[in-house]
Amino acid sequence: MNLTRVNKENNVKRSAIRTALVPGVAVLGLALTACGGGAAGGASGNVSVDGSSTVFPMSDAAAELLKEENPNLQVPVGASGTGGGFEKFCVGSTDISNASRPISEEEIAVCEENGVEFVELQVATDALTMVVNPDLGVDCLTVDQVKALWGPDAKATNWTEIDPSFPDEDISLFGPGTDSGTYDYMANDVVESETENTRTDYEASEDDNVLVQGVANTPGATSYFGFTYYEENADSLKALSIDDGNGCVAPSAETAQAGEYTPLARPLFIYVNAAEYAENAAVATYVDFYIENLETIAEIGQFIPLSEDLYAETQSELEALAAG
Incomplete structure (x- = not known):
């Protein structure tokens, strides 16, 4: 930050x-x-x-x-x-x-x-927010697809590997470093890693601005961080809705407070x-x-x-x- x-x-x-x-x-x-x-x-x-x-x-x-x-x-x-x-x-x-x-x-x-x-x-x-480059034709991920993207054993390098209907675009990953509580929450509560880790082949930074700029300027890029930082940069990013089995839900104050934005709403x-x-x-x-x-x-x-x-x-x- x-x-x-x-x-x-x-x-x-x-x-x-x-x-x-x-x-x-x-x-x-x-x-x-x-x-x-x-x-x-x-x-x-x-x-x-x-x-x-x-x-x-x-x-x-x-x-x-x-x-x-x-x-x-x-x-x-x-x-x-x-x-x-x-x-x-x-x-x-x-x-x-x-x-x-x-x-x-x-x-x-x-x-x-x-x-x-x-x-x-x-x-x-907070509503941990998954974001992508605004030109990427992806709007919603299931929780399993989030795991396929960020899980410790994830190896996908193209969006079609996440879902065949997604664009044929290389995946570029940006994310917080391992000392971050945001990283810990993704590893433990979202992808539910037994090793308490996510995949490691991504560009890490403790500065959310670096993550924002990386996604905004890189085709096929994705990252995750707090809802605040998405709101501040909504003109250059696209927030993904998340489907936990009950349909796609967008991150917002209302969905987080109502317990609808699971499992990415966090205390x-x-x-x-x-x-x-x-x-x-x-x-x-x-x-x-x-x-x-x-x-x-x-x-x-x-x-x-x-x-x-x-x-x-x-x-x-x-x-x-x-x-x-």
Whole structure:
């Protein structure tokens, strides 16, 4: 991900909602004080956040908005990838880890070894979007065809090998690197790889802009990334609908929230170090503000806000954390 580009775009979005958010900060501060989080407007200290580049825009927006009323609160947000974030988080190097997939059993074991207890908070929904060059005459893939394209044993080099009715066009593959939570989600939840890998003969990049440009400028090209990046580049890409056996469904906020866009709709999370939340008022203030304003922050990051039921679950998890 190009973080400079993301920051510039989010600055515009932040200014547009500033008036709506800031008046509520004083009221929010009372709620934070009540649950031990510290009052917004007077918080100070440091909060370390790292992890998924996908979740980065949300966590960074939360930090910037909160800092407007808390200039002494420092919340640097890194983007080392979901796996890289958990490596730091599970040895106690960070307070919060952004993640575009659930934490793995191996990562949980590392956290346990280092005495790091945590809570998982879902913050948004994303629709992992399969895209192709706009000139390619392909509009929908079945889940089996996605596996034939990206599975660990996939060897197709021409679109006719995916479906004889598809164009006689060479396949060019672009995708995220192996440290990406987006890669992990494709490998584990979409193509359901026993080796937790996709095919390897593709051009990999951690910068979504590279993937976008690769697909837009290469006949027969395809890639996958978050719905946000497709929306930003819809004029130069074509999104594929996905058929899980119930007909072709296009990626959108509505289909993802309704559970219709399967299996490519995915949850996005932050993981919070429970001890730091209890002992560090800066961490509690940041997390409480984040969740209190979650819908607005998700929209700033251009993600799909949680449904009412999912938001209630996130609030419940945070209340349990606050209660110790």
